[in-house]
Amino acid sequence: MNKHKLPYLLKCYFEGGLTPDEEKLLLELLTNNPSEDILTQFDEYYKQYGKAVPFLDHQQNQVWENILRQQKDNGLAYRWRAILKYASVAIVLLIGTISLFRSFYKTENSFGYTTLEHFSFDNRAPLLSLREPGQNFRLLNEYELQRYGIFVHASGTTFTNAKEDSMLANNLELKINTKKGQLHRVFLPDGSEVLLSGNSEINVPLVFDKHVRSLSLIGNAYFDVMGNKEWPFHVKTPHNVTRVLGTNFNVNATVGKEEEITLLEGAVKIYNKENSILLKPGEQAFGNNALQKRKADLKKVTAWQQGYLYFDNLTIRELMNSINEWYNLEFVSYDYESDDRFSGSFKRTNSLEELLKNLQEVSSIRFKVKEGGVYVLKK
Incomplete structure (x- = not known):
């Protein structure tokens, strides 16, 4: 060459x-x-x-x-x-600036890149918005994406790589919102990686503080953090803070549910106003107030990362709530309250109709899909 x-x-x-x-x-x-x-x-x-x-x-x-x-x-x-x-x-250059960002949002600035990878039925990119000190979040435009060092690839990956000494990027916060049915992979400026589940949100500074790498999460995400004993990594959720030095872990802070932090590798400390807990690999902390610890069901925790719906002894309402997190149903109407319990896994890329058909075959329930929703009926 x-x-x-x-x-x-x-x-x-x-x-x-x-x-x-x-x-x-x-x-x-x-x-x-x-x-x-x-x-x-x-x-x-x-x-x-x-x-x-x-x-x-x-x-x-x-x-x-x-x-x-x-x-x-x-x-x-x-x-x-x-x-x-x-x-x-x-x-x-390869994609073309206009065609690349047409389905995303537009912006104005340039120093690094953030990348997301999605595996969903919804081919749109997540919502990307930016907040300046003392201001509300606003959607980014194409020019700003480049100006602030944010790169979104059409395949669903986002890179953030703002220069640490950039006055333009300092004190700016990026928000990434996924919709139901989306999975997105985000690479942070320090080399850490986040896999964001559907209907979730992370807020991350374009430039991390020199003393601590901190971001906030609502929803479900898997983290692969670059190790650095001198530069701890914090994940803030509505009720808890997870502190890590370099590890693999999953944080589920879905609204309306009890928060769960599961450690796959390394070590983490979770704390809130009530107490704190240290986790070893294979353990899970749970709770919105007083934290508790238990052995984790790793298959259940990591199923979504592999593209599977996983359910274990769920009622029909619990199961439909789980299904709704992926398929974005307009509504679920219960004309029949079944005593059936459901366990198993299902590939999320398969159709809703196929899933409901399989459930019908092993239960006393039949389903009717109409007007964007599902009716739960007795056979």
């Missing part, structure tokens, strides 16, 4: 004058484990000429997969800084 041609390719790229062969050459340079020299050159040209120029759509998947593969192979937070310097430009 001719690295000496890179300055010419970058200049033509930002001026929109690349030939098809030159596009191919530049993409290979940017996506095949680029050296620090290449990243440095790209950064210099980005600062000088930076603007988005669309590449061909058919190249999108190849570049995106290569970028994610490098992140996974290296597994280090600093690689995000390097990769994201050119990932935002390369992918925005």
Whole structure:
């Protein structure tokens, strides 16, 4: 690969004058484990000429997969800084700025990237909004997404990578809201990863505080936190705070339910005004006031991450509430109160009709789907 041609390719790229062969050459340079020299050159040209120029759509998947593969192979937070310097430009170019953000929301600023990955029936991106000190949250527009270092890929991934010394990003808070039936993967500036379940919300600063990495959650999310003993990670929910140094854990703070924090790996401390609890892997803390601890049902806790609805000895009302979290029903009408109990798992990508048909076959219930809702009837 001719690295000496890179300055010419970058200049033509930002001026929109690349030939098809030159596009191919530049993409290979940017996506095949680029050296620090290449990243440095790209950064210099980005600062000088930076603007988005669309590449061909058919190249999108190849570049995106290569970028994610490098992140996974290296597994280090600093690689995000390097990769994201050119990932935002390369992918925005590949998809086309207008087509990429048309189904999202619009904005105005630039320093890093945040990425989300979704696996749902709802192909729309989550709501992204921003809050400045003393202000209310407002929806971001396309220009702001780039300006503030937020990158949302069409596949459902969000990168946030604002520069720590950026005056523009300091004290700004990003809110990500998912709808029912959506799963989204978010990569944070420190290299930590969040898988956000449907009908959930996280608020995260564009630049973490130097002493603590803190975000808030309403709903359900799985966290894979980059370890740093000198820089603790806090997840604030309506009733509790989970403090970690580097670990894998799940936090379920769904509105109307008792909060549950489940540890898969590492160590966490959960506390509130009443008390605090230390967890070991395989344990779960629960409670909105006085916290308690128990052995976790890991299959149940992690089923949603694998794309499954999991139910264990549920009543029909409990089961329909669980189903509604994924399929976004307008209503559920109970014309029959069954004593049946339901246990099992079901692939969330399958249709609601298929799920209800399976439930009918093993129970005394029949279902009628009408006007966006479900009627629960006796056979």
